Amino acid sequence: MEKKASNNMNLKNNKNFNKKIIAVVGIVVGYILISLLANGDLLSRQFKSLIVPAGINIILAVSLNLTVGFLGELSLGHAGFMSIGAYTAALFTLNMNLPGPLEFMIAIVLAGLIAGLFGYLIGVPVLRLRGDYLAIVTLAFGEIIRSLINSFKFTGGAIGLSKIPRYSNYTWVYVLVILTILLSYNFVTSRYGRAIKSIRENYIAAETIGIKVSRYKTLTFAIAAFFAGVAGALYSHNFGVLRPSDFDYNKSIEILVIVVLGGMGSIRGSVIAAILLTILPEALRAVNEFRMLLYAIVLIIMMLLRSPDLRAKIEENEKLPKFIKNFGKIKEGGI
Amino acid sequence: MALLEVKNLGINFGGLRAVDGVNLTIEEGQLYGLIGPNGAGKTTVFNLLTGVYKPTSGTIRLDNESIVGKSSSQICQTGIARTFQNIRLFNNMTVLENVKAAFHNEFKYSLLASLLHSKSFSSGEKEMDKRALDLLKVFGLDIYADEYACNLSYGAQRKLEIARALATNPKLLLLDEPAAGMNPQETSELMDTIRLIRERFHVTILLIEHDMKLVSGICEEILVLNFGTELAKGTPDEVLNNPEVITAYLGEE
Numbered sequence: 128m129e130k131k132a133s134n135n136m137n138l139k140n141n142k143n144f145n146k147k148i149i150a151v152v153g154i155v156v157g158y159i160l161i162s163l164l165a166n167g168d169l170l171s172r173q174f175k176s177l178i179v180p181a182g183i184n185i186i187l188a189v190s191l192n193l194t195v196g197f198l199g200e201l202s203l204g205h206a207g208f209m210s211i212g213a214y215t216a217a218l219f220t221l222n223m224n225l226p227g228p229l230e231f232m233i234a235i236v237l238a239g240l241i242a243g244l245f246g247y248l249i250g251v252p253v254l255r256l257r258g259d260y261l262a263i264v265t266l267a268f269g270e271i272i273r274s275l276i277n278s279f280k281f282t283g284g285a286i287g288l289s290k291i292p293r294y295s296n297y298t299w300v301y302v303l304v305i306l307t308i309l310l311s312y313n314f315v316t317s318r319y320g321r322a323i324k325s326i327r328e329n330y331i332a333a334e335t336i337g338i339k340v341s342r343y344k345t346l347t348f349a350i351a352a353f354f355a356g357v358a359g360a361l362y363s364h365n366f367g368v369l370r371p372s373d374f375d376y377n378k379s380i381e382i383l384v385i386v387v388l389g390g391m392g393s394i395r396g397s398v399i400a401a402i403l404l405t406i407l408p409e410a411l412r413a414v415n416e417f418r419m420l421l422y423a424i425v426l427i428i429m430m431l432l433r434s435p436d437l438r439a440k441i442e443e444n445e446k447l448p449k450f451i452k453n454f455g456k457i458k459e460g461g462i
Numbered sequence: 463m464a465l466l467e468v469k470n471l472g473i474n475f476g477g478l479r480a481v482d483g484v485n486l487t488i489e490e491g492q493l494y495g496l497i498g499p500n501g502a503g504k505t506t507v508f509n510l511l512t513g514v515y516k517p518t519s520g521t522i523r524l525d526n527e528s529i530v531g532k533s534s535s536q537i538c539q540t541g542i543a544r545t546f547q548n549i550r551l552f553n554n555m556t557v558l559e560n561v562k563a564a565f566h567n568e569f570k571y572s573l574l575a576s577l578l579h580s581k582s583f584s585s586g587e588k589e590m591d592k593r594a595l596d597l598l599k600v601f602g603l604d605i606y607a608d609e610y611a612c613n614l615s616y617g618a619q620r621k622l623e624i625a626r627a628l629a630t631n632p633k634l635l636l637l638d639e640p641a642a643g644m645n646p647q648e649t650s651e652l653m654d655t656i657r658l659i660r661e662r663f664h665v666t667i668l669l670i671e672h673d674m675k676l677v678s679g680i681c682e683e684i685l686v687l688n689f690g691t692e693l694a695k696g697t698p699d700e701v702l703n704n705p706e707v708i709t710a711y712l713g714e715e
Contacts, residue, residue: 310577313576313577313578313579314576314577316579317571317575317576317577317579317583318562318565318566318569318570318571318576318586318590319573319576320576321555321559321562321563321566322563322566324552324554324555324559324563325552325555325563328551328552328553328554328555329550329551329552329553331514331534331546331550332546332550332551332552333552333563334533334534334535334538335512335514335534335535335538335543335544336538336543336563336564336566336626336627336629336630337535337538337539337564337566337567337630338535338563338566339533339535340535346573
């Protein structure tokens with residue numbers, strides 16, 4: 128009996144070890160693939176230019192999913208945190224004269240930290256609110272940040288900043304995307320993740336088993352803001368120009384759409400949805416006049432296919448082809 | 463020294479005096495019953511004891527330490543755990559995770575360890591898994607460990623809530639109508655379980671219950687509430703033969 132148990136233990140350890148090897152191999156293969164896509168002839172220039180934005184959207188969606196999917200609080204101000212990171216990083220690289228990669232690395236970390244600090248500061252008073260009230264306040268927060276950036280001199284006002292060094296490339300983005308996914312995954316599978324999921328499920332019960340609800344809410348908000356800041360840093364060093372209007376609430380909604388489409392509390396889903404929704408508008412350029420209309424229609428169809436009620440009906444129906452049945456089959460609540 | 467000492471406890475909701483002048487002394491190891499007609503203020507007393515509401519008057523002392531004004535999570539750490547009348551499980555988490563969530567303050571590996579999945583993370587998680595499975599086994603729930611809590615049967619959900627409360631390692635366990643919605647067979651099983659956990663976990667139990675058979679079967683002392691005030695107090699026999707209690711439950715002739 129005991130031997131069997133220890134065998135099981137070994138198996139489990141081996142499994143974990145194998146998992147790690149697979150992950151490392153996967154990351155390396157992924158990088159080779161990305162560099163082939165970015166340098167080879169597979170993609171047109173138009174689509175090559177989407178690699179960095181897709182990565183930025185992945186970071187934004189995965190981090191927003193921490194708040195919306197795992198903590199269960201609707202946040203409509205994610206673009207606000209992104210803009211703080213974008214401006215912090217841009218102002219840093221514009222005013223410093225360090226060697227490129229070092230300068231960019233510091234700028235990214237700084238962007239994340241400042242955005243995270245704002246996330247924390249906003250979180251302390253605001254996260255006592257719940258549900259719709261919190262959503263509206265985060266929306267207002269995003270707009271406040273945007274109007275402040277719009278009116279300050281050092282941020283360049285409405286004209287924004289330009290001639291920002293264009294450091295962002297697929298390597299930077301790839302590394303940061305992987306880091307974001309790994310750290311987020313580790314976070315949600317730890318005792319911290321369990322704490323925030325239990326708050327989502329029932330905050331009264333969570334409090335009575337000794338979980339300090341407001342503390343974990345602020346922590347999650349700060350972490351999500353940190354990654355949004357990192358995404359902002361990548362964004363500002365991609366095109367070399369920054370305008371406050373890039374970060375209006377449409378941007379926040381866009382990220383939220385990705386999270387909902389990918390599935391609340393599904394990191395894998397966020398990644399897939401972020402890539403899909405970055406490509407979609409470009410792919411629709413062929414029918415330029417109807418682009419936004421088609422985008423909206425595709426969005427509605429995808430959301431319908433994702434809804435649990437309809438899913439059940441689709442899966443029961445035997446006449447439908449398999450690929451429709453399998454679409455969006457990402458387990459809610461899974462990673 | 464009593465484990466829990468409540469003196470002159472009261473709370474107002476606007477103009478309504480929901481609980482008034484309740485005194486309660488529970489000795490360590492006791493199984494205490496709290497009964498009363500609907501709306502008598504039983505659950506309100508539980509909410510006062512666990513910090514969900516703040517009392518407008520009176521004192522609550524656990525192990526001679528005042529817990530008035532503390533938050534629910536602090537009170538949990540001083541040693542009071544509870545279940546709820548309307549079950550409050552973490553539905554979209556597995557049975558195992560429900561229990562592990564309650565180990566939150568016992569296995570405190572750091573945020574950094576969580577982010578990096580370091581050694582202290584894996585050893586902490588492993589120990590938690592083991593402890594949680596042991597606890598689930600007591601309730602016969604270990605076979606459902608990987609099932610989502612919402613997929614459990616009603617009786618199993620009640621048991622899981624008790625297991626989760628016990629995972630916080632409480633001195634005092636508050637059970638709010640544990641037998642609600644159970645058939646006689648399940649109720650008698652529950653009585654055995656309650657006796658078992660008192661012995662195994664050396665925990666003092668205060669329970670709210672409507673099922674008189676259950677209350678008189680296992681409680682050593684009973685407090686009867688009516689309209690937020692004490693109506694009677696004593697052993698089950700004394701209380702259940704008290705004419706005032708009979709009037710409160712069945713009305714006057």
